[in-house]
Amino acid sequence: MRNLLCKRIAFIVVMVLALTSMPVNILNLVAESPAPTQLPTPIISIYQLGNGTKTLNVQWSDIIPDYVLSDMRIRRIINGQDQGLGTSVDDVLSQITFQPGNEYQIQIGFVSQHPDWLDSELSNIVTWQMPQDSLPAPVISLAGSVLSWNAIDGVNFYAIYINGEHAALIYGTNVDLLGIYEFYHGVFQIYVIATTTAPTTPGAFSSE
Secondary structure, eight states, X not given: OHHHHHXXXXXXXXXXXXXXXXXXXXXXXXXXXXXOEEOOOOEEEEEEOTTSOEEEEEEOSSOOOHHHHTTOEEEEEETTXXXXXXXXXXSTTTTOOXXXXXXXXXXXXXXOOXXXXXXXXXXXXXXXXXXXXXXXXXXXXXXXXXXXXXXXXXXXXXXXXXXXXXXXXXXXXXXXXXXXXXXXXSOOOEEEEEEOSXXXXXXXXXXX
16 A cells, blocks of 8 residues: 555656646747838929029928927038028028028938937938028018018018918018918918019018
């Protein structure tokens, strides 16, 4: 009886050892974050209005989400020199001084502020020619539908452009936009240009 009990205990021990020695496959699952997406390369061109005044037009080929676009910065390269970051694709050349009569090579790039988006490649290069004797650009502000700007010395009139179209020629420093343009739902680009009585010497664009 005692021998039988010993055999049973030995058998149980052997089974336990056999079970504990069985190989176990452990699968480690690692959740990988998606690779960052590169911002599309900007495409720039010089856009000329009917009166000969020019502005910089910025486009891109792929969709940029609103949350990325609203925080995006603009790298400005002028004649091969980095001029720092701009804050809006609608006003790329703000706070950059151009001398009348000089020629400038302009290139830009999109700079991401989000870790899941990478900076873009630099754009194509365009040539910007500042006209001689250009008047200063008015600084504009908007309160409701009333657009206002600072007076420019020696200027009699101010040309209002909305989405690239000439909307009005104003004598003064403010105008109710609802009285000069039929608006609909959307985003509108508004510029003011200082001009003398001679239409051949327009000033620079205001800020947008």
